[in-house]
Amino acid sequence: MLKAFKQHIEQHFQESVNQKTLLAVSGGVDSMVLLHLYVVLKLEIAVAHCNFQLRGTESDLDEKLVADFCTKNNIPFFVKHFNTIDYATNQKKSIQIAARELRYGWFKQLCTENDCQFIATAHHLDDQAETFLINFTRGTGIDGLVGIPEKNENIIRPLLNFSREEILAYAAKNKVVWREDQSNATTKYLRNKMRHLVLPVLKEENHQFLKSFQNTLHHLKQTQLLADDAFLFFKEKCVICEQDMVRIDLEQAAKFQNETHYLVQVLMPYGFHSFTEIQKICKAHSGKILQNNSHTILKNRNELIVFQQRESNSGVFIIKDKEDVLHLPIFMNILKIENDEINTDKHTIFVNSELLKWPLVLRKKKATDVFQPFGMNGMKKVSKFFKDEKLSQIEKDQVWILQNGDGKIIWVVGMRADDRFKITNNIQQNYKITLNQ
Structure with missing residues (x-):
């Protein structure tokens, strides 16, 4: 030996x-x-x-x-x-x-x-x-x-x-x-x-049982390698892993024979093992959810979205003044600027400082929320804005609203600023609001 x-x-x-x-x-x-x-x-x-x-x-x-x-x-x-x-x-x-x-x-x-x-x-x-x-x-x-x-x-x-x-x-x-x-x-x-x-x-x-068993085991391992390759190909075609969620394209998945078996393998690490339950949510209407103790699956049009459940999405956070740097639930910093080059993106907005009223409030959306999207003349419901942006229910729940002290919406955070707070000239003092999630 x-x-x-x-x-x-x-x-x-x-x-x-x-x-x-x-x-x-x-x-x-x-x-x-x-x-x-x-x-x-x-x-x-x-x-x-x-x-x-x-x-x-x-x-x-x-x-x-x-x-x-x-x-x-x-x-x-x-x-x-x-x-x-x-x-x-x-x-x-x-x-x-x-x-x-x-x-x-x-x-x-x-x-x-x-x-x-x-x-x-x-x-x-x-x-x-x-x-x-x-x-x-x-x-x-x-x-x-x-x-x-x-x-x-x-x-x-x-x-x-x-x-x-x-x-x-x-x-x-x-x-x-x-x-x-x-x-x-x-x-x-x-x-x-x-x-x-x-x-x-x-x-x-069978006096050679262990030898026969070794041969069987070898064949099973080879089969497993083939299955692993097929599963990897399925994931490349159908699964997108983002920072805090996983998206599964059901139209692409339907091109595979026995696609539910592949989906079970994708969803198993998130605690979903039931073939029947996964099959049901794939056939359900948009908005249907399947939950366990740690994760949620959302049927959103022709995709499944998997995300980890959060403790609470209903918090309200107060920003007392421009020196108050908010760290929870997101990092937000408000800087006073003068004649600064303005480069707005989804993580940065510039606002007319004369219009800000303290304290500001960071909160989740309300059904009655309206704002004037930057570049538009009229008002729009935030819920209609979300619909136009084709956000899933999960994405809607994750968006924060920055509200002025007078109740007006300053920013649908990370998406669109309110036109009413835009800078109108380079003489006035202004604020640069930055976000790092």
């Missing part, structure tokens, strides 16, 4: 060979064999051991085994005791999920503090098969079926190509000392049921 492991790590993890790697070592046979292999190959490592304090003295003996090995071989050793039960209770998570979050959070911290570029775990081929079966029984897509990745950011799993049988054989041949977690023998947990009840039957029926 040593020769095969050396070849495997040089071919698939070459970038880690000459870099310092943090090994996650529990004291079980898998991680102790991984540690032994790294030591024999004289690779630069440090070792991290998590004591989750779940098995009393047994947990402490696991820690001692790993610590003694590292001391004997002059390997940097780090250990952390976690109050796993309290964490799981407070976070309302299972012990398994809690332990995972605790250990990976600590591993990343150790890498930063000790200049480790990679984290190596001892997941192996049998683990991969168990994960496949668990996800298969729960119902999953192709991402779930391809199982545990060999590489995930800086986390590597160099034993995924080797079976538990090979690992045990290596441990016996090289007299690797390890400890057995007695909880692995119980069938209380679903993974253990797969390990002790299901996998043995599959291996009995």
Whole structure:
């Protein structure tokens, strides 16, 4: 196995060979064999051991085994005791999920503090098969079926190509000392049921089961790559990511077969998973919304707009005088100018200072709002202006109104100034109002 492991790590993890790697070592046979292999190959490592304090003295003996090995071989050793039960209770998570979050959070911290570029775990081929079966029984897509990745950011799993049988054989041949977690023998947990009840039957029926499984996994990964390419093409044609929202062109999406499946993939990161609900909003009338705890989807004509929900859009902010710089909800600065070159854009307006009455008010629109758009003679409802600009409901809700002390609108912020406040000559003193969102 040593020769095969050396070849495997040089071919698939070459970038880690000459870099310092943090090994996650529990004291079980898998991680102790991984540690032994790294030591024999004289690779630069440090070792991290998590004591989750779940098995009393047994947990402490696991820690001692790993610590003694590292001391004997002059390997940097780090250990952390976690109050796993309290964490799981407070976070309302299972012990398994809690332990995972605790250990990976600590591993990343150790890498930063000790200049480790990679984290190596001892997941192996049998683990991969168990994960496949668990996800298969729960119902999953192709991402779930391809199982545990060999590489995930800086986390590597160099034993995924080797079976538990090979690992045990290596441990016996090289007299690797390890400890057995007695909880692995119980069938209380679903993974253990797969390990002790299901996998043995599959291996009995097909003595080359793990080899066959590897081939299946390879085909699934190739299919996943093709699917990823197709999804990327869909996003390029149909999805526009803006600063605070995502737009999906439904007319372009309709050119793809099974477009709802693509849409589900686009919307999944925002918490929308229901094929039926997404299909419904695509067929709904303009203005229909779909919400979850964090995001909203708006059907706006022939597009879907996804945006993050905000705590409140109803705030009113007072600008007491020209020295008062407003930082919330937007940055706005009012500068007094004389004979300045006037270059108005959507982030800058110039107003006749004689017409300003303090305090100014920054607020959201009202149904009764009217103003005189710059360059026009007559008055216009703000709601009609929004309609002419073809703003979606989301965009309307995000626009701020700058109101004069006498109640007149000075600026539909970022869109159009009111003509009544324009500069009429270069003699008077004027204000430059700038906005940076």
